Amino acid sequence: MCRKPLIHLASAVVVALGLALVAQISLVWAAEPAPEFYDRLEQMHGHTCGGSLMGARLGFAARRALQEAGATGKVKATYYDHSCPVDGIQLAAGTTYGNRAIEVVDRDEHRLVLTPAEGPRVEARITESALDRVKPSRALAKEARKLPQGSPERAELERQVAAIFDWLRTAPESDVVVVRVLD
Numbered sequence: 384m385c386r387k388p389l390i391h392l393a394s395a396v397v398v399a400l401g402l403a404l405v406a407q408i409s410l411v412w413a414a415e416p417a418p419e420f421y422d423r424l425e426q427m428h429g430h431t432c433g434g435s436l437m438g439a440r441l442g443f444a445a446r447r448a449l450q451e452a453g454a455t456g457k458v459k460a461t462y463y464d465h466s467c468p469v470d471g472i473q474l475a476a477g478t479t480y481g482n483r484a485i486e487v488v489d490r491d492e493h494r495l496v497l498t499p500a501e502g503p504r505v506e507a508r509i510t511e512s513a514l515d516r517v518k519p520s521r522a523l524a525k526e527a528r529k530l531p532q533g534s535p536e537r538a539e540l541e542r543q544v545a546a547i548f549d550w551l552r553t554a555p556e557s558d559v560v561v562v563r564v565l566d
């Protein structure tokens with residue numbers, strides 16, 4: 384009996400497992416998340432918006448900073464505004480409400496603090512320039528929805544909103560998030 388197919392199968396499994404692992408790691412800690420992450424976020428959150436995208440960037444940046452600071456064990460998140468970013472944080476940082484791993488304190492601050500079981504806490508905030516850049520997207524999207532479907536005016540506003548979201552998904556981390564190790 385020829386053993387070769389079995390060897391090929393085994394190496395294919397090893398390669399597939401390796402790829403899956405790399406995909407998993409890059410999904411959790413990459414500075415710039417993979418495009419498929421944002422499909423999952425849209426599905427979970429119900430729409431694409433500046434808030435959920437900002438939450439994702441905060442979550443990824445803070446989680447990676449925790450890892451770099453050598454933190455270990457279960458991570459708990461606190462976010463200081465009850466709004467769309469909370470969903471981006473849950474998915475990007477892996478700190479979910481059902482897992483009692485996120486608390487929301489409604490103080491109108493776009494500030495995330497991650498607290499690990501062992502190691503320093505990390506704080507992440509959205510930069511002022513990113514906030515300024517993202518703010519108009521809500522009014523533009525609202526304006527677009529008032530215009531007839533398929534009209535060139537509506538398409539132009541939708542293009543402007545999409546450009547803001549694309550920037551938010553792909554901009555270098557330091558342009559979007561300020562991360563600080565707290566203690």
Ligand SMILES: [Zn+2]
Pocket residue numbers: 428430431432433434435467
């Ligand atoms: Zn939203």
